[in-house]
Amino acid sequence: MSQTLDAQQRIPDHMAGFRLDQVAAELFSDYSRERLKAWIKQGALTVDGVPARPRDRVHGGEWLALTVELEEEARFEPQDIPLQVVFEDDDVLIIDKPPGLVVHPAAGNPDGTLLNGLLHHCNALASVPRAGIVHRLDKDTSGLMVVAKTLAAQHALVEQLQARTVSREYDAVTVGQMTAGGRVDAPIGRHPGDRKRQAVNESGKPAVTHYRVIERFRAHTHVRCRLETGRTHQIRVHLAHLRYPLIGDPVYGGRLKLPAGAGDTLKEVLREFPRQALHARKLAFVHPSTGATMTLRAPLPDDLLMLLDFLRDDRETMR
Structure with missing residues (x-):
């Protein structure tokens, strides 16, 4: 069974001088760069109606x-993987992803992923690229994700993501006491020495994160981040760049830092916290069919609530 993809995108003026395959990867981000290059070579992807080279x-x-x-x-x-559905209709499905669930099959995770669970939940998603997944969360990040149930809905949501009109907010708990919120405008690309990591890199893609302080503790901060762009590991990389890495981040967190005078219980909680302290709390977008603005929220999961409780207890104890 096959389905025809017929889509158009206008090249933004700021991408003047870029290679066609780079532009295609940005504008049709639901497909791999190699797949897009093959389509360019086949003449399936044209520029103003004319075939071109990557x-x-x-x-x-x-x-x-x-x-x-x-x-x-x-x-x-398809695999019977429990999904916490926040909203569902004929066009979209919004889930609250638990930490530990990989979004898409890849090397090392061939199955048991969100995609496998989506195919079990809705058979029609087998005809939508990537089972309707239009954006991702890291394995150990919890929170809201929107999934398109039709090809038309997928195109509409991808266009909104590219236009930066999808609002995405995250709660995070960082190492270090921030004095105020702010804005990080720093491009992100592959780490020059480790291809599994991302880094602030002048040759990377534009990336902007807004953040504000929700609550301060003795040596940590609960912050709320809003994405203006959606790069891989963006919040984790940007906050680590500011020297406020996320608690529990195994890649960007650096060496464990314990507050001076902390009790044994808090020390154990910080040592054993099993993931980066990051949760996608709010998602807002325009519904592909109705045109209504959808705004959904997911409460903090139990592990983050527990972490915040211990940090509050430590703060009150040491006053």
Whole structure:
């Protein structure tokens, strides 16, 4: 079974001078760069109706048109994985993802993922690329994700993400006591020495994170972050760049730091906290069919509530 993908995107003026394959990867981000390069070479992806080469430079303002037959993603097996559904209709599905659940199958995680659970939950998602997944959360980040149940809904949501009109807010608990909120405007790309990590990198993609302080503790801070862009590991990288890494972050957290005079219980909690302290708390977007603004919230999970309680107890004890 196959389905025709027929989509258009206008190249933003700020991408003038970029390679066509780079631009395509940005504007059609639901597909891999290699897959897009193959479509360019096949003539399935054109510039103002004319075939081009992946290495050709664009001027900005051109229209990319992609017309291709998508095969059903039958290689992924449906699996009965419990999903916490926050909202569902014929077009979209919003879930509250638990920590520990991988979003998409990959090397080391061939199954048992959110995608496998989505295919079990809704058979029709087998005909939508990536089972309707339009954005991701890291394995150990909890919170809200929107899934498109139709190809049309997927296109609409991807366009909103590219236009930066989807509002995404996160709660995070950082190491270090922040004095005030702010804005991080720093490009993110692959770490030059470790391809599994991201880093603030001048050759990376633009990335902007807004953050504000919710509650201060003796040596930690509860902050709320709003994404203006959606780069891989963006909040984790940006806050670590500010030298306020997330509690429990195994990649960007650095060496464990314990507050002076902390009790044994808090020390154990900080040592054993099993994941980065990050939760996607709020998601707002325009419904693909109705045009209504959808705003959904997910309460903090138990592990983060417990962590905040212990930090409050430590603060009160040491006053």
